[in-house]
Amino acid sequence: MKMWKKIAQGISAVSLLAILAACGSNGNSTTGPSNSASQQSTSSASPSAKETPTGETVEITFANWISVEEGTKEAYNQLIADFEAKNPNIKVKSLGIPFQQFKDQVLVNSAGGNAPDVSMANQNFTAAFVGAKVAAPIEDWVGAEIVSDIVEGSKSGVTYNGKVMAMPWAPHPNALFWNKALFQKAGLSPEKPPATWDEMTEMAKKIAALGKDEAGNPIYGIGENAATDSYTGNMLLRATLTYGGKFIDEKGTIVWDQGTALGDTLNHIKDLISSKVSPKGSDMKSLRGMFANGTLGMLIDGDFGRTNFRKMSGKGEAFDKEWGVTVVPAGKTGRSETVFTEHQLIITEGGKNKEAAAKFVTYLVSKDAMLIYHRLNGVMSSLKSVSSLPEMNEDEYANVFNEQMKTASPLPASNPKFDNAMKQASDMIVITTDANKSAEEAITLVMPKIKELYNQ
Amino acid sequence: MVARRGQSVEAVLSLIKKQTMDGVKDMSFRLSRQQKNMIFAAVLLLPVFIIMMLTIISPLISAISLSFSDYSLMSPDRSWNSFGNYIELLRSSEFYHSLKITLTYVGTTVVIDLLLGLLMAVLLNRNIRMRRFLRSIFMIPWAIPTIVTALIFLWIYQPDYGVLNYMLTSLGIMDTNISWLQSMDWALAAIIVVAVFRQTPLVCVMLLAGLQNISASLYEAAKIDGASGWKLFLHVTLPLLKPVISSVTLIMIVNNFQMFTLFFTLTNGGPAGSTSSLAILTYETAFSKYELGKGSAIGVIWLALLFVFSVLFTRYMNRNSEH
Amino acid sequence: MNTAKRMLFQKEGLTYILLFLLLSGFLFPVYWMFVTSLQSNSELMKLPPKWLPVQLNLGSYMDILSSSVFLTFYKNTFLVASGATVMCIFVSIFAGYALSRFRFKGSNMITLLLLSAQMFPTVTLVIGLFSQYQKMNLLNTLFVLILAAASTALPFSVMLMRTFFNSISRELEEAAEIDGASRFRTLFTVIVPLSKPGIMAIAIYTFLIAWDDFLFGLTLVSDLDKRTLSPGLSLTFLGEYSYNWSGATAAAVTATLPLLVAFLFLQRYMVEGLTAGGVKE
Known part of the structure; x- marks a missing residue:
């Protein structure tokens, strides 16, 4: 009798404790998404209606993937702290979602009626968010003034059916990084990067001919993405631009496989990988690691490269001396062809505090925020007024990327399945390099699948 | 707030349990041994049912019903598509x-x-x-x-x-x-x-x-x-x-x-x-x-x-x- | 005599050789995780690999221990795993007892239902779960994760407890019943104390399942301060820019260490519990 009671008491205490502890931490947040059902009805009201009376603190949720990753967490923390200091009545709650699952999770959250107020995105993700009606037209919320300040290339990338749906935050034009020490070793001038695409290939081959360094690390001339992910597809698309290719025409029809550009590009990559000028099957993250440890001669990468290389090499700023950066060499088209990937911000249709969300987005792209972000991560701004500031063009590094931005094309991500199409496209590289099929075979195998995705 | 909800769920559950148990006691003189056994077994099986219901069975049912529609995140149309997916x-x-x-x-x-x-x-x-x-x-x-x-x-x-x-x-x-x-x-x-x-x-x-x-x-x-x-x-x-x-x-x-x-x-x-x-x-x-x-x-x-x-x-x- | 001894010795020798081979195969990755965590990322990207951590670099551990998000990930995972364990123990004692002691129509159906519930892909289940919990206002609570982990562990645990109870003689309960004890009291005073090994086994099993969960934690919770370890690790180390092998393995070591320690002490209960439960349906 007694024992049963004791056990029962103990047990209920323990289970209650666990359950309380589990829910308890949610108890004090009064503006969390869970109890805002009542506010939801008001959220669809027109933007001019003031939703937040002064003095009351609102909490907005910000879905992002940068808050804890090593390279970006410092910038993230400073930005949020600065914003909250400037807007004492708005609190930002971070929804950290892993990059690999980011798009899917934001879609599930929004479809399930639990959309974040603001979400980070990139071109690939934004297309999906617009398609799934997750994104609210950003121009209705941040005002026409900011929207007209967006640089043209970025603006066209976020305009869907004539409406600007996402706020370009930081464009990342891809430029060419080269390793000066390896250039020297291969008998090339360390201060003279390639000026043409063919020269670049030649140089890459010379560097790869070094074989191995003293410790036995393999040396590669240039890094081409060849993994199974959409980033590899994006980079393949970038390379086809140099060969005069194009993904879609003005009407949105896929024209990638028309002409010889795609085949030429695949042959080029196949040649590089099979002759071990470029590593096989690498994703961008591995390639960056190799560039940072000094075994990769050249790499086409974005403006965040410097920060990443400093961290990965373990040498900090001292590593800057070992490499240079220049615009991507011109190929068939005679112009420096590259793409820019871009971090963007969206305000969600289902978000409950659009006013505060708009303030937050406006802050994140403002001069104050961009100066912090630029200082820490070397990123650029998508706003004309900010990118022209002297503080954003303080050194050669920034100048190269600003120069590159002038000829960089936005990713043609208007279709919600663009991300999927890009992942599918990476198969072409695998088929040519791993299965050793011809470029034509790869194109015949994969392109119909991509067109099927687009219902074409 | 959720803590309160957690507690109230607890309270309701224990109330249900108590009532069921009281009910069992009240009826005990009328019920046959076999019936008593069945009620006891049902009470014991209740928690597993509730949990399975909440975590598997109900989303399973909704997933099965979804499988007969064109439902997509791009177009929330849930109409029957006569085994189209299959x-x-x-x-x-x-x-x-x-x-x-x-x-x-x-x-x-x-x-x-x-x-x-x-x-x-x-x-x-x-x-x-x-x-x-x-x-x-x-x-x-x-x-x-x-x-x-x-x-x-x-x-x-x-x-x-x-x-x-x-x-x-x-x-x-x-x-x-x-x-x-x-x-x-x-x-x-x-x-x-x-x-x-x-x-x-x-x-x-x-x-x-x-x-x-x-x-x-x-x-x-x-x-x-x-x-x-x-x-x-x-x-x-x-x-x-x-x-x-x-x-x-x-x-x-x-x-x-x-x-x-x-x-x-x-x-x-x-x-x-x-x-x-x-x-x-x-x-x-x-x-x-x-x-x-x-x-x-x-x-x-x-x-x-x-x-x-x-x-x-x-x-x-x-x-x-x-x- | 001598040959017999030699044969015995040979046989024993073979046992140890095989054990050694298996052990090195299965433990090398664990060792490698440990060695990797003790080097800096720039050291790691240099051949030849260092078989022993010559230059100890505790930087990654410092980063983790000083990062408040990580402590939150641990705390959340621990709460979820303990909560799920407690919940699973109770529910499977009840259900296992009912299935063991009472034969009724559909009792086989229940067993089959429990098992087949595991056969539907979690990936699809999660979509339905999300909107359901949204309606119940349970999203972003650790409670849903407890529920989800418990339900994953339940089928096996219920089966185990049922087999376990089957092996306990009914005479004990009959004696208690004659003494006038209620059924619930009999269950907890007579039967449960005899089932300790079984309970330990399902406790360890459930705890590990909850500790391992990735998909539920990823989908049903998105607040950074409610994140559990697996999605948290993915968020931190499978990011957009770079691989941080040193950091990832250091986090992995810290995530695994408490379990390892627990294992060294509890492993024998697991075997005992499963033995007594007969590990069959």
Whole structure:
């Protein structure tokens, strides 16, 4: 009798404790998404209606993937702290979602009626968010003034059916990084990067001919993405631009496989990988690691490269001396062809505090925020007024990327399945390099699948 | 606020329980023993039902109903599409391709799991030094979360700096590095190795428990009959272990069908679809192509396949052990 | 005599050789995780690999221990795993007892239902779960994760407890009933104390399942301060820019260590519990 009671008491205490502890931490947040059902009805009201009376603190949720990753967490923390200091009545709650699952999770959250107020995105993700009606037209919320300040290339990338749906935050034009020490070793001038695409290939081959360094690390001339992910597809698309290719025409029809550009590009990559000028099957993250440890001669990468290389090499700023950066060499088209990937911000249709969300987005792209972000991560701004500031063009590094931005094309991500199409496209590289099929075979195998995705 | 809700749920639950119990007491003089038993059993089974209802049955029902519609994240139309999803799936080569990969993966993994697990269990069941310590040590891989295991192997398999290529080339077993996870020939095998690494310990523990259930007198008897070594193992140990093996097999098959984390983290279905298992196909269909209806349909077919298989399997194993 | 001894010795020798081979195969990745965590990322990207951590670099561990998000991930995972374990123990004692002691129509159906519930892909299940919990206002609570982990562990645990109870003689309960004890009291005073090994086994099993969960934690919770370890690790180390092998493995070691310690002490209960439960359906 007694024992049963004791056990029962103990047990209920323990289970209650666990359950309380589990829910308890949610108890004090009064503006969390869970109890805002009542506010939801008001959220669809027109933007001019003031939703937040002064003095009351609102909490907005910000879905992002940068808050804890090593390279970006410092910038993230400073930005949020600065914003909250400037807007004492708005609190930002971070929804950290892993990059690999980011798009899917934001879609599930929004479809399930639990959309974040603001979400980070990139071109690939934004297309999906617009398609799934997750994104609210950003121009209705941040005002026409900011929207007209967006640089043209970025603006066209976020305009869907004539409406600007996402706020370009930081464009990342891809430029060419080269390793000066390896250039020297291969008998090339360390201060003279390639000026043409063919020269670049030649140089890459010379560097790869070094074989191995003293410790036995393999040396590669240039890094081409060849993994199974959409980033590899994006980079393949970038390379086809140099060969005069194009993904879609003005009407949105896929024209990638028309002409010889795609085949030429695949042959080029196949040649590089099979002759071990470029590593096989690498994703961008591995390639960056190799560039940072000094075994990769050249790499086409974005403006965040410097920060990443400093961290990965373990040498900090001292590593800057070992490499240079220049615009991507011109190929068939005679112009420096590259793409820019871009971090963007969206305000969600289902978000409950659009006013505060708009303030937050406006802050994140403002001069104050961009100066912090630029200082820490070397990123650029998508706003004309900010990118022209002297503080954003303080050194050669920034100048190269600003120069590159002038000829960089936005990713043609208007279709919600663009991300999927890009992942599918990476198969072409695998088929040519791993299965050793011809470029034509790869194109015949994969392109119909991509067109099927687009219902074409 | 949620804490309060938690408490109120608790309160309601205990109230229900109390009332049910009171009800049982009130009726006790009227009810037959059989009826009392049934009510008691029902009360005992209530929690498991509530939990299964909340976590599996109700989302399962909604998924099944979704599977008959075109429902997509891009167009929230939930109207009946007269088996459209199923017809499309059963006609697409993608589905059979994924099914084949899944069957290869599950089959190979489970067989290796069982063989290695059995070997390990037999060895650890012997009278060896430091037996308890060794048994604990062998369990370590099981305590490592799957995603962590995936990370470790991502690093071990790294083509240029991974330790596996380094070992194999410096031992002279191969002369060039292999990109294990980016090679159409090796990727699936590489995933299977990771799965086996993590799962074998669990199989081993269960088989070890089974071995300990076999009483020593049976062995003695067999020994007197002149059996030894292999014969003892084949004619005494294995038959007696059969029920355990069969349930372990079933559990491992069902679990491996579910395997998503390893595929997603290690290869993401690549290279060129060579590791695109059913779990990956479902995820891609639902989240990359946004076709939730079709994604659910894959799940339903998968459920049906496994269900039929497990019924047949259990029956077969039962019949065999009755011999 | 001598030959017999030698044969015995050989056999024993073979046992140890096989054990050693298996052990090195299964523990090398664990060792490698440990060695990797003790080097800096730039050291790691240099051949030849260092078999022993010559230059100890504890930087990654410092980063983790000083990062408050990580402590939150641990705390959350621990709460979820303990909560799920407690919940699973109770529910499977009840259900296992009912299935063991009372034969009724559909009791086989229940067993089959429990098992087949595991056969539907979690990936698809999660979509339905999400909107359901949204309606119940349970998203972003650790409670849903407890529920989800418990339900994953339940089928096996219920089966195990049922087999376990089957092996306990009914006479004990009959005696208690004659003494006038209620059924619930009998269950907890007579039966449960005899089932300790079984309970330990399902406790370890459930705890490990909850500790391992990735998909539920990823989908049903998105607040950074409610994140559990697996999605948290993915968020931190499988990011957009770079691989941080040293950090990832250091986090992995810290995530695994408490379990390892627990294992060294509890492993024998697991085997005992499973043995007594007969590990069959």
